[in-house]
Amino acid sequence: MRTLVLNAGYEPLAIVSFKRALVLVMNQKATVVAHDAEHPVWAHSASFDRPSVILLTRYVRIPSSRMIPVSRRGVLRRDQQRCAYCGQGATTIDHVLPRSRGGKDTWENLVACCLRCNNKKSDHTPREMGWKLRIRPQPPHGTSWMVRGVESALPQWEEFLTPVAA
Incomplete structure (x- = not known):
């Protein structure tokens, strides 16, 4: 069982x-925000609710320059598993500017792609194919992207992972 750790400002941390x-809770470094009452933790003299979300009592400073590394899983997640060319379900990624033409493995050059479009596009650019990108590839942002394992979030974490509209 995993637990989501929130910084003192309620942003996801780990x-x-x-x-x-x-x-962390017993050492008074965190408080329980949400728990799993169905699966308590039994100790010798007591039982405790299993924490599913905890809040740190002190704020932990996160470097703002921390870059999110490019990964296949990250590109698919950013593009919501949808092909950037046709909108169908994506299972692979594509270089907008092919690697053979100097395209790099960057957030701005990688998009989610279905196998059909990837094979059809081959070593061409979208412009050469007469295609338009449905999304503008860019690095993901938000604190939930900094937390590993958030892709398989538990239902009780949802309210803490959704960005607040300003």
Whole structure:
């Protein structure tokens, strides 16, 4: 069982084991925000609700320059598993400017793509194919992108992972 750790400002910070979360709570470094009452943790003399979300009591400063590394899984997640060319379900990624023409592995040059479009596009640019990108590839932003394991979020984490509209 995993636990979402929130910074003192309620932004997602990390995902830890429930054991680590209990240690943070017992040492008064965090408080429980949400728990899993169906699966308590039994100790020798007591039982505790298993924490699913905890809040740190002190704010932890995160470097704002921390870059999100490019990955296949990240590109698919950013593009919501949809092909950037046709909008169908995507299972692979594509270089907008092909690598053979100097295209790099960057957030701005990689898009989610279905196998059909990827094979059809081959070593061409979208312009040469007469295609338009449905999305503008750019680096993802937001604190939830900094947290590993958030792709398989638990239902009780949703309210803490959705960005607040300003």
